[in-house]
Amino acid sequence: MVIYGLPEEEYFTVGHRACAGCGEAIAVRLLTKAAGKNTILVDSTGCMEVISTPYPETSWKLPWIHGAFENNSSIGTGVSAALKMQGKDDTKVVVFGGDGATYDIGMGCISGVFERGDNITYVCTDNEAYMNTGIQRSGATPLGASTTTSPDGKQSIGKQQWKKDMMHILAAHGSPYLAQASIGYLPDAYQKLKKAMETPGPTFVNLICTCVPGWRTDPAQTITVAKLGVETGVTPVYEIIKGKHTVTRPRDVDKLKPVEEYLKLQGRFKHILKPENKTQLDLIQKQVKENLALLLEYESKGL
Amino acid sequence: MKEIAEASHAISEAVKMAKPAVIAAYPITPQTHIVERLSEMVANGEFKTEYINSDSEFAAISSCLGSSAAGVRSYTATSSQGLALMNEILYIVSGMRLPICMTVANRALSAPINIWNDHQDTMSVRDCGWIQMFAETAQECFDLTLMQFKISEDKRVLTPSMVCIDGFTLTHVYEPLHVPKQEAVDDFLPGYTPQHAVLDPDYPMTLGAIGFPSHYMEIRYTQNKAILDSLNVIKEVYQDFSKRFPVEIKNTRPEEYNHVERYRTDDAETILISLGSVCGTIKDVVDELRAKGEKVGLLKLITYRPFPKESIVKTLKNAKNVAVVEKAFSPGLGGVLYNEVATLLYENQLKPKMRDFIVGLGGKDVTLNHIREIVKNTKEDKGPVEQWMF
Numbered sequence: 001m002v003i004y005g006l007p008e009e010e011y012f013t014v015g016h017r018a019c020a021g022c023g024e025a026i027a028v029r030l031l032t033k034a035a036g037k038n039t040i041l042v043d044s045t046g047c048m049e050v051i052s053t054p055y056p057e058t059s060w061k062l063p064w065i066h067g068a069f070e071n072n073s074s075i076g077t078g079v080s081a082a083l084k085m086q087g088k089d090d091t092k093v094v095v096f097g098g099d100g101a102t103y104d105i106g107m108g109c110i111s112g113v114f115e116r117g118d119n120i121t122y123v124c125t126d127n128e129a130y131m132n133t134g135i136q137r138s139g140a141t142p143l144g145a146s147t148t149t150s151p152d153g154k155q156s157i158g159k160q161q162w163k164k165d166m167m168h169i170l171a172a173h174g175s176p177y178l179a180q181a182s183i184g185y186l187p188d189a190y191q192k193l194k195k196a197m198e199t200p201g202p203t204f205v206n207l208i209c210t211c212v213p214g215w216r217t218d219p220a221q222t223i224t225v226a227k228l229g230v231e232t233g234v235t236p237v238y239e240i241i242k243g244k245h246t247v248t249r250p251r252d253v254d255k256l257k258p259v260e261e262y263l264k265l266q267g268r269f270k271h272i273l274k275p276e277n278k279t280q281l282d283l284i285q286k287q288v289k290e291n292l293a294l295l296l297e298y299e300s301k302g303l
Numbered sequence: 304m305k306e307i308a309e310a311s312h313a314i315s316e317a318v319k320m321a322k323p324a325v326i327a328a329y330p331i332t333p334q335t336h337i338v339e340r341l342s343e344m345v346a347n348g349e350f351k352t353e354y355i356n357s358d359s360e361f362a363a364i365s366s367c368l369g370s371s372a373a374g375v376r377s378y379t380a381t382s383s384q385g386l387a388l389m390n391e392i393l394y395i396v397s398g399m400r401l402p403i404c405m406t407v408a409n410r411a412l413s414a415p416i417n418i419w420n421d422h423q424d425t426m427s428v429r430d431c432g433w434i435q436m437f438a439e440t441a442q443e444c445f446d447l448t449l450m451q452f453k454i455s456e457d458k459r460v461l462t463p464s465m466v467c468i469d470g471f472t473l474t475h476v477y478e479p480l481h482v483p484k485q486e487a488v489d490d491f492l493p494g495y496t497p498q499h500a501v502l503d504p505d506y507p508m509t510l511g512a513i514g515f516p517s518h519y520m521e522i523r524y525t526q527n528k529a530i531l532d533s534l535n536v537i538k539e540v541y542q543d544f545s546k547r548f549p550v551e552i553k554n555t556r557p558e559e560y561n562h563v564e565r566y567r568t569d570d571a572e573t574i575l576i577s578l579g580s581v582c583g584t585i586k587d588v589v590d591e592l593r594a595k596g597e598k599v600g601l602l603k604l605i606t607y608r609p610f611p612k613e614s615i616v617k618t619l620k621n622a623k624n625v626a627v628v629e630k631a632f633s634p635g636l637g638g639v640l641y642n643e644v645a646t647l648l649y650e651n652q653l654k655p656k657m658r659d660f661i662v663g664l665g666g667k668d669v670t671l672n673h674i675r676e677i678v679k680n681t682k683e684d685k686g687p688v689e690q691w692m693f
Contacts, residue, residue: 040502042369053512055522063502065372066511067395071365074357078325078369078377079502081353085324085375091504109365112358 005187007033016059017051021219023209023226024048026183027125028096031207032062034193035094040083042076044097044106045069047132048125070106072097073113076120084119092197096123099140100130102206103164114173114202121197122204124166127211135214139164142234143287144280145268147214152271157280162287170204171240177203178240183210184226188237188248195239208235216267228262233292245298253293259285305552308480310441310473311336314380314406314466317448319350320488323404324375324495327355327366331385332418333470334408338380360385364392364403371401372510374501376452379403382470383410383424390428396463397432398526399511400499402455403463405433406448409579409630410470411665419666420470422579425607426631426639432526434464434533435608437578441478442555444468446544447605449492450560453540458498460533462526467607469580471666476580481551491547534609538562562611564603565618567593571600573624573682576615576644578604581628581662581669588674599678610643616651619644625655626681628674630663637689656681659689667693 011032018025028048032041041064043049049066052059067075076095083091097106102124113120129147130136137150142163146152150159167178177199181189189207196203208229210222217225229235230249233256238247250256260281263269272281308316314337318326326345328338345354353370357363360381367377381389386407396403407425411417425435434454438444444466451464468474500508514522541560550558557564564582567589568574575585582603592599602618604611619625625648627641636642641659648655658681663669673692680686 038504040373040504049511050513053509055512055514055518058509058512060509061507063504063507064509065369065502067365067368067399068391071361071368071392074362074365075369075372077355077357077362078327078366078371079373080369081325081327081355081366082370082373082375082377085351085353086373108358109362112362115358116356 003186006190007036009033011061012052013059013061017054018047019212019219021212021222023183023211023222024098024125024127025051026222027207027209030183030186030190031094031096031123031193034190035062035092035197037062038090039092039094040079041065042072042079042093042095044072044101046098046101050132069101071109072101073106073120073122074109076122077113077116077118080119093120094123094197095120096125098131099124099126099128100138102126103139103166111173114170114175117201119200120202122202123193124204124206125209126206127209127214128163129211129214131211131214140166144272144284146271147268157277158268158271167206167240171243175204176201176242179238180206180208180235181237182208182226182230182235184223184228184230185237192239214268217265221265225262225265228257228265232257232259232262233288234259234262236292236295238295243303245295245303247295247299250292251296253289253296256289256292259288304482306480306482307477308441309336309475309477310444310468311475312340313441313445313480314448314468315340315344316482317445318378319344320485321449321452321492322350322376322494323352323378325353325355325367325370325377326379327357327363327370327377328379329357329360329363329381329385331360331382333410333474334380334382334385334406336474337406337408360388361392364389364396367403368392368396368399368401371403372399372502374497374503376495377403378405380406380408382408383412386424386428387412390431393428393431393433400461400526400529401463402461404451404455405463405465407465407467408470408474409467417665418470420472421630421664421666422467423631423664425465425467429608429639432462432530433608434462434530434537435467436464436606437467437604438473439580439582439603440555441473441476441480442552444473445480445482446548446556446560449488450540450544453492454533454537456495456498457536460529460536461499462530462533467579473580479552479555483548487547491544530609534562534606534611537606560605562606562614563618564605566601566603568600568602568618570598571622572598573626573678574600574602574619574622575626575628575677576602576604576640577628578607579630581630584669584671585628585674588671588678592678612647615644615647616653619648619653619655622655624681626658626660626677628660628662628677632661656684657688660692661689662692
């Protein structure tokens, strides 16, 4: 499939073993297009490594390396240092991993990379839980989502905590470019990835992607669901460039689609829409509006 | 050039002369003098390398994984808890056949927390698929560090290596050291040309793929074969090095490096086996007892992994009494080295009287009297098989 305006070259080839409708496969395909040929990819353990490299086969037409779950960013540091010594300053190092690798187990290493100012772009393919091991909650799982380790039940509404704010944790490190993007808006995500990769220093893109078995969505609705995440304001797409916020969309808190429209397409939130859980739904709706309002306020104040 | 140097600085000097393009490290006592000196050298422009101030030992070894895979000579150093924190990645590095070189300043493992010397740290990673070599003196620290690069990077080997040096009793001790000229080192260890797949956009390769049951065991088999076969390469490098760099300062290293150093073992009835700096103390007692006519000798292991079975059997063949003197144990089993040596002797139908002595844990002094008692108990078949020398 050719997407208008995006390079036609494919570096993540067909024949990999991802689920039908896999949002993360779309995300990595897009990031390779943004990166281009002169790139070294560093992946963490997770679905993407499993579905794309069953030895002796591979889906990667770019140099690709995987070490462990939590050390992709540190491997990236080493690759970047080696390239510097080899005088290959033009070669990009793009490190990617899921939200488990990024928000939880690999976070210390990522902090080290951003503190030192290593020259890498880190892309989190964020599908909001440990999908490869069977849909367990992570620090990126949103409040109320039912996972296998935060199931809803008589005494539980699903995950009890709000999603960790990785964007602002990394913003506090002083990164020159951070963005949240969504596979619901591919050309926009492409532009954000490209900007991140063209900005020297440690840069970050949190790329939200639907997971069919994890979110319990219709494989045909992968893009629709991701789009609704943006339109309802649950996962707004925005940038923090040298500390200053720019919200791409949505831009009006009062014109947001209600969160139910996003939640109702996903089995993981089914219980939240039951009448007895109306308080939780209202809480989520309120928080979504407040979060977006805060981002827009930062932007308007030049922060 | 002859000088008096701290063993840690001997290592730093050797690393500088080996010219790694990337060094990634995290400070931990008693490894610090090595990386501090390296940082100083980089700061003063004494050599060009990318020095990564890692945020943990785990990150340090991971960055070496990345730089080595990108095709450059890579080095790190650690100790004890730091080595334990690296554990997961140690297996990955050797499985990916990346020739990373590391120094381990041997130190006890917690708990109780203890910064002093023993060998529990490196013995606990003996199964990680790394080559392990133990040094007794500052000169050996220097020499083995240069040699480890040559060994690990050999295309027949492609296996990471660690040179193990005793924390404090060696890292912080000043000894005579001979440093050869850079040109001679360059001849011995030329600039790095990777012999493995590297990350290169012009020739994209997939490194670190998933191995299903159809391939995993086969890949592990080849890895095991490589480390077993490396015994020959290591010997080759020992011989080459010994010839190129003859002894300049007496008694600071063996005349000719070998997997084991045989100290007065030829006609010995009682042979002690040990590793590292305690061998110096043992040699003193061997000399003392020899002067009294006792047929005692020392088998010092320099190569520990791969386990130099032939060299050990050859040395112990005629021994009546064998004592393993070691600074590590497997709780619930006993001495690590003892169990390995006992298995080896059984395989070769040798049945000397054997004793296992656990010494020097957490920096406890190992005295001449300890060694005298060890010899006595072994010769006289006295006390239990496993004895802790407090």
